[in-house]
Amino acid sequence: MAFLSIWLYSLGMEKWQDQGIVLEVRSHGENGAIVSLLTATRGRYAGYVHGAHSTKMRGTLEVGNLVDVNWSSRLAESLGTFSLELSRNHAARLMHDALRLGGLQSACALCAAALPEREGHPGLFQGLLALFDVLDGDVWGAAYVLWEIALLKELGFSLDLTRCAGGGDAEDLAYVSPKTGRAVSRLAGAPYKEKLLNLPPFLRPQGGAVDDEAVLTGLLMTSYFLEHWVFIHHTQGIPEARSRFRLRFESRFVKQEDQRRLEAPSGAEQEMDRSIYAAG
Amino acid sequence: MQDGPLHHLIKALSSLPGLGNRSARRIALHMLGRRESLMLPLARLLERAAAEIKACYICGNLDVLEPCSLCQDGQRAQNQICVVAQIGDLWAIERTGAYKGLYHVLGGLLSALDGIGPEQLGIEGLVLRTRSPDIQEVILALSATVDGQSTAHYVADRIMRTGLEITHLAHGVPVGGELDYLDDGTITTALRSRKASE
Numbered sequence: 001m002a003f004l005s006i007w008l009y010s011l012g013m014e015k016w017q018d019q020g021i022v023l024e025v026r027s028h029g030e031n032g033a034i035v036s037l038l039t040a041t042r043g044r045y046a047g048y049v050h051g052a053h054s055t056k057m058r059g060t061l062e063v064g065n066l067v068d069v070n071w072s073s074r075l076a077e078s079l080g081t082f083s084l085e086l087s088r089n090h091a092a093r094l095m096h097d098a099l100r101l102g103g104l105q106s107a108c109a110l111c112a113a114a115l116p117e118r119e120g121h122p123g124l125f126q127g128l129l130a131l132f133d134v135l136d137g138d139v140w141g142a143a144y145v146l147w148e149i150a151l152l153k154e155l156g157f158s159l160d161l162t163r164c165a166g167g168g169d170a171e172d173l174a175y176v177s178p179k180t181g182r183a184v185s186r187l188a189g190a191p192y193k194e195k196l197l198n199l200p201p202f203l204r205p206q207g208g209a210v211d212d213e214a215v216l217t218g219l220l221m222t223s224y225f226l227e228h229w230v231f232i233h234h235t236q237g238i239p240e241a242r243s244r245f246r247l248r249f250e251s252r253f254v255k256q257e258d259q260r261r262l263e264a265p266s267g268a269e270q271e272m273d274r275s276i277y278a279a280g
Numbered sequence: 281m282q283d284g285p286l287h288h289l290i291k292a293l294s295s296l297p298g299l300g301n302r303s304a305r306r307i308a309l310h311m312l313g314r315r316e317s318l319m320l321p322l323a324r325l326l327e328r329a330a331a332e333i334k335a336c337y338i339c340g341n342l343d344v345l346e347p348c349s350l351c352q353d354g355q356r357a358q359n360q361i362c363v364v365a366q367i368g369d370l371w372a373i374e375r376t377g378a379y380k381g382l383y384h385v386l387g388g389l390l391s392a393l394d395g396i397g398p399e400q401l402g403i404e405g406l407v408l409r410t411r412s413p414d415i416q417e418v419i420l421a422l423s424a425t426v427d428g429q430s431t432a433h434y435v436a437d438r439i440m441r442t443g444l445e446i447t448h449l450a451h452g453v454p455v456g457g458e459l460d461y462l463d464d465g466t467i468t469t470a471l472r473s474r475k476a477s478e
Contacts, residue, residue, distance in 0.1 A: 025393075026393065030298065062426050086464075088464065089463060089468070091426045091465065093465075095469065096472065098430070098436075101426065101433070102430070105430065239392060240392035240397070251437075
């Protein structure tokens with residue numbers, strides 16, 4: 001009888017099945033958590049997870065993990081309950097590297113803070129998965145910047161980096177206008193270069209270097225648009241994880257540059273080497 | 281009953297971790313049935329613990345001594361510091377008896393979501409301790425989670441200096457673990473941290 005009543009009750013439940021990426025986990029009570037996922041077809045969705053702190057669930061509920069999700073609720077508008085099964089553990093692959101792990105956390109925090117709930121973004125879901133796949137590759141930094149540009153576009157803040165906003169040469173794009181988000185050529189932007197944002201070489205139509213300096217330039221550029229366009233009206237501002245990621249990248253770059261400068265022979269030393277070689 | 285001391289006792293007990301209203305009621309009734317043998321000694325112990333136990337100003341451990349007995353113990357290796365997130369982690373390592381150095385309790389992990397930044401943790405104290413040339417190794421015994429490892433990387437960046445070895449706990453197959461039952465992440469980290477057979 002009890003089974004029959006449960007079965008009849010479950011017939012009236014709202015349910016769906018999907019895949020999702022764990023964006024955020026907030027503890028709720030002693031054993032549960034409210035988990036925010038970026039689902040493949042339904043966008044950002046929150047739900048309650050029972051036993052979130054159990055040994056089995058702790059590994060599943062790591063930011064960035066891909067999970068198979070069953071959502072159920074009595075009413076479609078309610079928070080509902082998630083039943084999750086781990087499909088792919090992205091965080092574990094990146095835990096050894098502070099910067100890549102920071103990139104994963106930053107991307108998830110941006111999605112959690114910027115995307116409206118229950119609005120489908122299938123392109124962004126696939127893009128985020130693709131980003132996680134390349135995070136342990138060589139050009140992960142550039143991929144991360146490209147993903148942030150795609151996020152800006154998905155949120156309605158598209159950048160036009162294909163031609164010069166001032167009618168200049170499209171082959172020599174060097175800046176981005178902070179007002180319009182459009183590229184500006186080196187010549188047309190020269191009088192205003194203090195106010196313009198630098199365009200990283202790999203985002204120019206003809207392509208360019210994908211080194212740490214270019215990635216940092218890209219991060220500074222997207223930081224501006226995230227801060228002034230996307231999060232301008234958010235009380236919390238740009239997510240902490242994103243700010244930390246940029247600072248970490250910046251400090252590593254500065255350290256590497258200092259190291260390179262120390263290791264490289266100075267001009268006077270090079271001159272001395274040349275004279276010794278010529279004399280010999 | 282609603283405003284009486286019994287109600288307040290049940291309410292206070294139910295705010296403890298792992299206890300709900302029903303368990304709190306049972307504990308309150310159990311204690312009231314053993315006032316002399318349990319309830320009053322327990323009250324005295326609670327009062328004494330609240331008055332005497334303090335956080336060690338060097339490592340953050342809880343003890344009645346200041347500095348704590350671990351920091352004062354001359355038998356322990358004075359050139360190693362094991363960094364843990366919580367005192368429970370320190371106790372877990374102490375239970376093993378496998379480590380005989382000093383400790384540093386951070387008091388939590390960096391978590392952007394919970395608003396826990398470096399200022400809220402005992403990282404500055406650790407930076408000061410590791411500046412001493414006597415310290416040769418810092419073991420980052422933080423959990424193998426995204427927050428745990430982010431904190432470990434942050435701490436490593438802050439304390440890095442020439443002559444200081446920074447090590448992490450190994451991540452991988454637990455003792456008694458069977459590969460077939462392990463998740464992908466654990467197997468991936470275990471493969472990455474593999475070592476040559478001796």
